[in-house]
Amino acid sequence: MSGRSQVKISEDLRLCVEFRDVAAAALRISDHVVKTPLIANDELDRILSAKVLLKAETLQTTGSFKFRGALNRVLRMTPAERKGGIVAWSSGNHALAISAVAARNGIKATILMPSDAPRTKIEGAERFGGTVRLYDRATEVRETIGAEIAAATGAVIIPPYDDPDIMAGQGTVALELAEQARERGVSLEMLAVSCSGGGLAAGCVIAMNGASPDTRVFCVEPAGFDDTARSLASGRRESNAPGARSLCDALQVATPGELTFPVNQALLAGAVAVTDDEVRRAMRLAYDLLKLVVEPGGVAPLAAALAGKLDVAGKTVALVLSGGNVDHDTFARCIAV
Amino acid sequence: MSGRSQVKISEDLRLCVEFRDVAAAALRISDHVVKTPLIANDELDRILSAKVLLKAETLQTTGSFKFRGALNRVLRMTPAERKGGIVAWSSGNHALAISAVAARNGIKATILMPSDAPRTKIEGAERFGGTVRLYDRATEVRETIGAEIAAATGAVIIPPYDDPDIMAGQGTVALELAEQARERGVSLEMLAVSCSGGGLAAGCVIAMNGASPDTRVFCVEPAGFDDTARSLASGRRESNAPGARSLCDALQVATPGELTFPVNQALLAGAVAVTDDEVRRAMRLAYDLLKLVVEPGGVAPLAAALAGKLDVAGKTVALVLSGGNVDHDTFARCIAV
Structure with a gap:
């Protein structure tokens, strides 16, 4: 896991989305989106030795954030x-x-x-x-x-991530989550979200930077599609090898977004990658323990926590379950033991 | 569907559980139970031509109410x-x-x-x-x-339903639900819950009678185990035929409870029964649309609404999804189309 500290936005850094854009988005869409629940589970907390809050965007309209x-x-x-x-x-x-x-x-x-x-x-x-x-x-x-x-x-x-309004809208996940955590008197030390083009990560890290600046934000990619992790390391937008395969159909881009990457580069605390087996294990646990249907790409942060790739032990952490749209035969195969 | 109006508790009727017992139970357990979310879904509302609120007790600790x-x-x-x-x-x-x-x-x-x-x-x-x-x-x-x-x-x-403390504890589902509905400014016209021995139904109808007396409470049983429906009709505790079978493993009792039935007889608005096919259809919809894992017995109220056995059209109704503990192979068979 990358060990970067939470980075503050410096005065001279200009990003294409600001906290006020996320706040405005939240106001704009509030009458039409589901305020998705923040779910806790005692047994999951024991398994991870952490206080875990799951933001169930699987329950959002159309089944994802x-x-x-x-x-x-x-x-x-x-x-x-x-x-x-x-x-x-x-x-x-x-x-x-x-x-x-x-x-x-x-x-x-x-x-x-x-x-x-x-x-x-x-x-x-x-x-x-x-x-x-x-x-x-x-x-x-x-x-x-x-x-x-x-x-x-x-x-x-309307592209899927490289658009300031799209990024600001996705950031409302973290803004809502930060408010829900505050209502419960909980101080979040870490947030992890799935990452493909980086729109959710960029929106959420902007939101957290404003609403809960001590929360370190990580993104989780599938193995073979860890372009953001490698780009954060090299400092420039790296590409994935052609022909890579992953169970996470939702997280397969060629390279980080042109607009999303500068935000993620400036603010993310790190990026980790999960294998298909780790994803399947997390889907199975979500089925067995949480009774939630989570698609492969949506369960990546939970997979990373379970695989020990996020340092959650002893911490209060939020994980976004970003989507639940998965074919029933794929789901059945993934939850079978 | 039975057409009984909501029945008020008369002054001379003595039941083994009262509203204050449910309220006391809620206070007693509040630090240790999950306040389960009340979930809305626009597409489900369109399908049922109703405003539907799902109380997801599948997300309760141990996966049921x-x-x-x-x-x-x-x-x-x-x-x-x-x-x-x-x-x-x-x-x-x-x-x-x-x-x-x-x-x-x-x-x-x-x-x-x-x-x-x-x-x-x-x-x-x-x-x-x-x-x-x-x-x-x-x-x-x-x-x-x-x-x-x-x-x-x-x-x-500690029996599963014929115990006043058990009944009062299960009634906190409806008490919590009534509070959540009130917070949203919603007036519930109907509540439907699964019924086996009748503990959930009895607790919930006591709770609703106190917290939201205009909400009519129905219970839903599996076909072949409709002992409560037949008992409400005959006025005495009827038994199910030996050898009956149902997909709903959680809803198979021989006869209504000795303590639960007088409560349900006094206060329930009615009882309906659902077939295995109707249960499977509801489990599939919960998977496809709601991204929730619901066990056969837990999905019975939703199954009844989808099958037209509860008169939900045009109404604001709450349905309890009471449990999500189902073997993965059973679940895979049920959601397959």
Whole structure:
């Protein structure tokens, strides 16, 4: 585990998202998002020798935190922009979120999804009203297809993480969590979140820096997709090896975001990576002990804590369970002993 | 669905549990139980054309509401009684609860469980520290074995439902729920809970009668084990046919409780029964939409609402998801489409 101390924002550091943007996002979306529960479990505390609070974003509308960012972004579209529709790309959860938010606001949405995305995510996006177009991750570039659709239709591109409004929306997870911890009289020493493009991590670290500056924020990636960890080490945006595979369908990007990485580089306390076996173990524990359905990518922080990759012992820590959209056959395989 | 109006407690009706007992139980156990979240889901509301609030007792310590009653009862044991230990019988969730509560209070517990109980419940009771003795439901009478153990060891018998302290403890589910609804400014028209021996139903209807008297309380049983429904109709405690089978392992008693039935008879608005297919459908929906693991017996109220057996349309209703202890292979079969 990286040992960086909590970094404070210096006066001359300019980031694309500030605490006030997260606070404004929270206000903007508050009537429409689920205030997800912060769940404690005595047996989990014993297993980890820690006081653990789980932020169950699995219970968010559309089954993941992505609804927050999507809603915050869409609510800022102008009437003219809304007429042109939305085009978005996503491994799944951003697709579900954009589809649902667009439908609720009477906006057309075209969603690019990899053809190997979980069925529940593809079918869910369609059920919520999105027009799904599948692409081949090996041979097609989703950004290029998205740009072509936007040019042809006048649609607004809403990317999954490299967007200040998306980042601010995702940051409301940590802002809400910090408030819930305060209501319980709990002082959080650590927060860990899943990391792919880095939007959740960036939003949350900005939120925590303002709301609970002594809380060190870590991000957790899948083995083989530890681009943020390596980028934090090298100081520049590193790429993952082509052909890498992971059970965590939601956490597979090529490289950290252009906008998210500077935030994460400035403020994150560290990054760790978890294997598929560690992810399966955490999903099984979430099933057995917590009675929660958590998807592979959503359980990564819990997996890291269970694997001893986060130094939680003796601490009060919050772990975000960021999503629960997983095909039933995959889930059944993961929880089988 | 039975159409009885909410019944008020008349001045001359004496029940073995009163509202003040539930309120006292809530105070007694408050430092040790999870205040379980009241979960809303927009898509579920659309499916049921209702405003639905789910009380997720699946997230309670030991994975079911039974922890509340067990704790309330054990905390009232005298020091002398504690030395003699506890003997209890249970299809599973009461076993888990008594084992955990006893261990936390340094009390020995012997638990009688049917040999066909789910593995997760048997192993869980042992893991929590209980001494499990299996019996054959077809040939042995658990009350007799329990009485023999109590006579031989001086242990206190803590039955799963026919005990005023157990009933009062289970009633804290509804008391807490009524408070959470009030905090949200919501007026509950209906509450539905699972029913086996009737302890949860009796405790909850007492609690609601005091805390939210306009809320009509229904209980839901499995088809083949609808003894409470038939007893409410006939006015006396009816038995189920021997050899009945149900997916709901937690809801299989022979007849309503001696203490619980007079309460339920006086106050319940009605009782309905659900089939195994309806239970499976509800478990699948809880998985797909709510990301919650709910056991067959725990999902019965949601199953009844989805099957149109509770008249929820247009109403604000609360459904208790009472437990989440289910073997992974059973769960995988139930959520498969």
